[in-house]
Amino acid sequence: MYLPTEFRKHVKLLSSDRRADRPEVTLPPRKRLSIVHRPGYEAGESSAAAAARPIEGRRTDYGFVGSVEAEIRRRIAEDIGYGIRDAWIDPRDVAEEEALTTLEGVNTRVTELAAVQEQDTQDIYGVMEDAQHRQTEMFQRVETLVDDSRYHYETGRLVDQEARCSREAWAHSIGLSSAVHFELQGYMTHTWVQDQRIGAQDTLIATLTTQLSSLQGHLVTALGEIQALQAREQARAGAPEGTGSST
16 A cells, blocks of 8 residues: 555654553553462453454554554453452462461361261270170179089089988888888778769769759749749739729
Protein backbone atom coordinates (compact mmCIF):
# COMPACT_ATOMS: atom_id res chain seq x y z
CA MET A 1 0.00 0.00 0.00
CA TYR A 2 1.47 3.32 -1.07
CA LEU A 3 0.95 6.44 1.10
CA PRO A 4 2.27 9.97 0.55
CA THR A 5 5.27 10.99 2.65
CA GLU A 6 3.50 13.88 4.42
CA PHE A 7 0.55 11.71 5.34
CA ARG A 8 2.82 9.04 6.79
CA LYS A 9 4.67 11.62 8.94
CA HIS A 10 1.38 13.01 10.25
CA VAL A 11 0.07 9.58 11.13
CA LYS A 12 3.34 8.68 12.87
CA LEU A 13 3.24 11.81 15.05
CA LEU A 14 -0.41 11.20 15.94
CA SER A 15 0.34 7.61 16.82
CA SER A 16 3.31 8.53 19.04
CA ASP A 17 1.23 11.20 20.88
CA ARG A 18 -1.60 8.81 21.60
CA ARG A 19 0.83 6.09 22.63
CA ALA A 20 2.29 8.49 25.18
CA ASP A 21 -1.19 9.13 26.66
CA ARG A 22 -2.13 5.43 26.58
CA PRO A 23 -2.31 3.85 30.07
CA GLU A 24 -0.24 0.73 30.58
CA VAL A 25 -1.94 -2.17 32.26
CA THR A 26 0.38 -4.50 34.13
CA LEU A 27 -0.23 -7.03 36.86
CA PRO A 28 1.77 -7.09 40.10
CA PRO A 29 4.19 -10.02 40.33
CA ARG A 30 2.40 -11.50 43.35
CA LYS A 31 -0.94 -11.23 41.58
CA ARG A 32 0.53 -13.02 38.59
CA LEU A 33 1.94 -15.61 40.98
CA SER A 34 -1.45 -16.12 42.62
CA ILE A 35 -3.07 -16.46 39.23
CA VAL A 36 -0.50 -18.99 38.10
CA HIS A 37 -0.49 -21.04 41.32
CA ARG A 38 -4.21 -20.88 41.96
CA PRO A 39 -5.42 -24.51 42.16
CA GLY A 40 -7.87 -25.55 39.51
CA TYR A 41 -7.00 -22.72 37.10
CA GLU A 42 -4.30 -22.18 34.55
CA ALA A 43 -3.26 -18.76 33.36
CA GLY A 44 -3.19 -18.51 29.62
CA GLU A 45 -3.82 -16.16 26.79
CA SER A 46 -7.43 -15.65 25.80
CA SER A 47 -8.65 -15.56 22.26
CA ALA A 48 -9.15 -11.79 22.52
CA ALA A 49 -5.57 -11.34 23.64
CA ALA A 50 -4.36 -13.53 20.80
CA ALA A 51 -6.42 -11.48 18.38
CA ALA A 52 -5.15 -8.21 19.85
CA ARG A 53 -1.51 -9.32 19.94
CA PRO A 54 0.42 -7.53 17.17
CA ILE A 55 1.84 -9.58 14.36
CA GLU A 56 5.45 -8.60 13.89
CA GLY A 57 6.29 -7.33 10.45
CA ARG A 58 2.64 -6.93 9.43
CA ARG A 59 1.22 -4.25 11.74
CA THR A 60 0.91 -0.58 10.93
CA ASP A 61 1.03 1.39 14.21
CA TYR A 62 -2.03 3.68 14.28
CA GLY A 63 -3.12 5.64 17.31
CA PHE A 64 -6.66 4.30 17.52
CA VAL A 65 -5.31 0.76 17.31
CA GLY A 66 -3.16 1.44 20.36
CA SER A 67 -6.15 2.73 22.35
CA VAL A 68 -8.19 -0.32 21.44
CA GLU A 69 -5.27 -2.55 22.40
CA ALA A 70 -5.00 -0.85 25.81
CA GLU A 71 -8.70 -1.37 26.45
CA ILE A 72 -8.43 -5.01 25.42
CA ARG A 73 -5.45 -5.49 27.73
CA ARG A 74 -7.34 -3.92 30.62
CA ARG A 75 -10.31 -6.22 30.06
CA ILE A 76 -8.03 -9.23 29.70
CA ALA A 77 -6.40 -8.39 33.03
CA GLU A 78 -9.83 -8.23 34.65
CA ASP A 79 -10.86 -11.53 33.02
CA ILE A 80 -7.74 -13.31 34.19
CA GLY A 81 -8.38 -12.18 37.76
CA TYR A 82 -11.77 -14.02 37.72
CA GLY A 83 -13.49 -11.15 39.50
CA ILE A 84 -10.64 -10.53 41.99
CA ARG A 85 -8.88 -7.28 41.24
CA ASP A 86 -5.72 -6.00 42.88
CA ALA A 87 -5.55 -9.04 45.17
CA TRP A 88 -2.27 -9.01 47.08
CA ILE A 89 -1.37 -12.56 48.12
CA ASP A 90 1.84 -13.14 49.98
CA PRO A 91 3.48 -16.47 49.09
CA ARG A 92 4.59 -16.74 52.69
CA ASP A 93 0.97 -16.56 53.81
CA VAL A 94 0.10 -19.27 51.30
CA ALA A 95 2.98 -21.40 52.57
CA GLU A 96 1.95 -20.80 56.19
CA GLU A 97 -1.67 -21.66 55.37
CA GLU A 98 -0.58 -24.84 53.61
CA ALA A 99 1.70 -25.65 56.54
CA LEU A 100 -1.16 -25.08 58.99
CA THR A 101 -3.45 -27.25 56.87
CA THR A 102 -0.78 -29.96 56.74
CA LEU A 103 -0.20 -29.62 60.49
CA GLU A 104 -3.93 -29.88 61.17
CA GLY A 105 -4.08 -32.99 59.00
CA VAL A 106 -1.10 -34.47 60.82
CA ASN A 107 -2.63 -33.61 64.19
CA THR A 108 -5.93 -35.16 63.14
CA ARG A 109 -4.16 -38.28 61.93
CA VAL A 110 -2.10 -38.46 65.14
CA THR A 111 -5.29 -38.05 67.19
CA GLU A 112 -6.98 -40.83 65.20
CA LEU A 113 -3.95 -43.09 65.62
CA ALA A 114 -3.84 -42.31 69.34
CA ALA A 115 -7.55 -43.15 69.64
CA VAL A 116 -7.02 -46.39 67.72
CA GLN A 117 -4.02 -47.25 69.88
CA GLU A 118 -6.00 -46.45 73.03
CA GLN A 119 -8.85 -48.67 71.83
CA ASP A 120 -6.42 -51.44 70.94
CA THR A 121 -4.77 -51.09 74.34
CA GLN A 122 -8.14 -51.33 76.07
CA ASP A 123 -9.02 -54.37 73.98
CA ILE A 124 -5.69 -56.01 74.87
CA TYR A 125 -6.25 -55.24 78.54
CA GLY A 126 -9.75 -56.71 78.25
CA VAL A 127 -8.35 -59.87 76.66
CA MET A 128 -5.69 -60.08 79.36
CA GLU A 129 -8.31 -59.64 82.08
CA ASP A 130 -10.47 -62.34 80.49
CA ALA A 131 -7.47 -64.67 80.26
CA GLN A 132 -6.58 -63.96 83.89
CA HIS A 133 -10.18 -64.55 84.91
CA ARG A 134 -10.25 -67.87 83.05
CA GLN A 135 -6.90 -68.82 84.59
CA THR A 136 -8.27 -68.03 88.05
CA GLU A 137 -11.34 -70.16 87.33
CA MET A 138 -9.09 -73.01 86.18
CA PHE A 139 -7.02 -72.75 89.37
CA GLN A 140 -10.21 -72.83 91.44
CA ARG A 141 -11.45 -75.88 89.54
CA VAL A 142 -8.10 -77.62 90.06
CA GLU A 143 -8.26 -76.88 93.78
CA THR A 144 -11.83 -78.18 93.87
CA LEU A 145 -10.76 -81.36 92.06
CA VAL A 146 -7.90 -81.85 94.51
CA ASP A 147 -10.30 -81.48 97.45
CA ASP A 148 -12.76 -83.84 95.76
CA SER A 149 -9.98 -86.38 95.23
CA ARG A 150 -9.26 -86.28 98.97
CA TYR A 151 -12.94 -86.78 99.76
CA HIS A 152 -13.10 -89.62 97.23
CA TYR A 153 -10.09 -91.25 98.87
CA GLU A 154 -11.73 -91.06 102.32
CA THR A 155 -14.99 -92.37 100.89
CA GLY A 156 -13.21 -95.28 99.24
CA ARG A 157 -11.46 -96.13 102.49
CA LEU A 158 -14.78 -96.15 104.36
CA VAL A 159 -16.36 -98.31 101.65
CA ASP A 160 -13.50 -100.79 101.96
CA GLN A 161 -14.02 -100.96 105.73
CA GLU A 162 -17.74 -101.54 105.30
CA ALA A 163 -17.07 -104.23 102.71
CA ARG A 164 -14.67 -105.96 105.07
CA CYS A 165 -17.22 -105.79 107.88
CA SER A 166 -19.88 -107.13 105.52
CA ARG A 167 -17.67 -110.05 104.55
CA GLU A 168 -17.03 -110.82 108.21
CA ALA A 169 -20.77 -110.64 108.95
CA TRP A 170 -21.49 -112.87 105.98
CA ALA A 171 -18.95 -115.39 107.21
CA HIS A 172 -20.53 -115.26 110.66
CA SER A 173 -24.02 -115.70 109.20
CA ILE A 174 -22.89 -118.79 107.32
CA GLY A 175 -21.94 -120.33 110.64
CA LEU A 176 -25.43 -119.92 112.07
CA SER A 177 -27.16 -123.03 113.37
CA SER A 178 -29.64 -125.00 111.32
CA ALA A 179 -32.36 -124.14 113.84
CA VAL A 180 -32.11 -120.52 112.95
CA HIS A 181 -32.20 -121.47 109.27
CA PHE A 182 -35.34 -123.61 109.74
CA GLU A 183 -36.93 -120.88 111.80
CA LEU A 184 -36.33 -118.42 109.04
CA GLN A 185 -37.76 -120.85 106.53
CA GLY A 186 -40.84 -121.38 108.72
CA TYR A 187 -41.26 -117.64 109.07
CA MET A 188 -41.07 -117.24 105.31
CA THR A 189 -43.67 -119.97 104.86
CA HIS A 190 -45.96 -118.33 107.39
CA THR A 191 -45.52 -115.04 105.64
CA TRP A 192 -46.43 -116.62 102.31
CA VAL A 193 -49.58 -118.14 103.83
CA GLN A 194 -50.53 -114.77 105.27
CA ASP A 195 -50.04 -113.22 101.87
CA GLN A 196 -52.32 -115.84 100.33
CA ARG A 197 -54.98 -115.16 102.95
CA ILE A 198 -54.72 -111.44 102.41
CA GLY A 199 -55.11 -112.00 98.67
CA ALA A 200 -58.19 -114.16 99.23
CA GLN A 201 -59.66 -111.55 101.53
CA ASP A 202 -59.03 -108.86 98.94
CA THR A 203 -60.82 -110.99 96.34
CA LEU A 204 -63.73 -111.54 98.71
CA ILE A 205 -63.94 -107.84 99.48
CA ALA A 206 -63.99 -107.06 95.77
CA THR A 207 -66.78 -109.62 95.22
CA LEU A 208 -68.81 -108.22 98.09
CA THR A 209 -68.31 -104.72 96.79
CA THR A 210 -69.60 -105.79 93.37
CA GLN A 211 -72.62 -107.48 94.92
CA LEU A 212 -73.32 -104.43 97.07
CA SER A 213 -73.20 -102.21 94.00
CA SER A 214 -75.64 -104.56 92.23
CA LEU A 215 -77.97 -104.53 95.23
CA GLN A 216 -77.85 -100.76 95.35
CA GLY A 217 -78.83 -100.69 91.68
CA HIS A 218 -81.75 -103.04 92.31
CA LEU A 219 -82.78 -100.96 95.32
CA VAL A 220 -82.78 -97.78 93.26
CA THR A 221 -84.87 -99.53 90.60
CA ALA A 222 -87.33 -100.78 93.23
CA LEU A 223 -87.63 -97.31 94.76
CA GLY A 224 -88.35 -95.90 91.32
CA GLU A 225 -91.08 -98.48 90.72
CA ILE A 226 -92.59 -97.77 94.18
CA GLN A 227 -92.68 -94.05 93.47
CA ALA A 228 -94.33 -94.72 90.10
CA LEU A 229 -97.01 -96.90 91.75
CA GLN A 230 -97.66 -94.24 94.40
CA ALA A 231 -98.08 -91.67 91.68
CA ARG A 232 -100.57 -93.90 89.85
CA GLU A 233 -102.55 -94.53 93.05
CA GLN A 234 -102.70 -90.82 93.79
CA ALA A 235 -103.85 -90.16 90.25
CA ARG A 236 -106.61 -92.78 90.53
CA ALA A 237 -107.73 -91.50 93.93
CA GLY A 238 -107.89 -87.90 92.72
CA ALA A 239 -109.84 -88.67 89.50
CA PRO A 240 -113.38 -89.27 91.03
CA GLU A 241 -113.11 -86.23 93.25
CA GLY A 242 -112.34 -84.09 90.26
CA THR A 243 -115.30 -85.53 88.34
CA GLY A 244 -117.80 -84.90 91.21
CA SER A 245 -116.78 -81.32 91.66
CA SER A 246 -117.15 -80.58 87.96
CA THR A 247 -120.79 -81.86 87.91
